[in-house]
Amino acid sequence: MAAYAMRHAEVVARNILAQVRGGEAPTATYLPSPEPSILLPLGPTGGVGQYPTPDGPMVVPAQNVAEYKGRDLGTGRFVDLFGTG
Numbered sequence: 001m002a003a004y005a006m007r008h009a010e011v012v013a014r015n016i017l018a019q020v021r022g023g024e025a026p027t028a029t030y031l032p033s034p035e036p037s038i039l040l041p042l043g044p045t046g047g048v049g050q051y052p053t054p055d056g057p058m059v060v061p062a063q064n065v066a067e068y069k070g071r072d073l074g075t076g077r078f079v080d081l082f083g084t085g
Contacts, residue, residue: 004032041069 008030015026035052039060042048047069049060078084 003037039065039069041065041073 011028011030014028018024018026018028033052035057037049037051039049040047042062043066045066046062047065048062049065050057051060052058
């Protein structure tokens with residue numbers, strides 16, 4: 001669910017910046033995907049996932065889940081974002 005929280009945070013940040021930069025009205029809105037998606041790592045080399053596609057849900061292979069999230073639970077992007085590496 002962290003991916004949804006990140007999308008919410010982007011909307012909040014845009015709306016705050018709009019107001020700070022001159023009192024503009026907040027216009028950014030969050031529109032959730034009508035199709036659920038999830039990546040669930042199971043240890044550093046496994047996991048399960050599902051992404052929406054135009055043809056219906058697609059199963060994400062365990063190797064892809066592990067490569068994206070399993071080794072550091074997706075925290076690597078924050079190391080880069082906050083310059084703490």
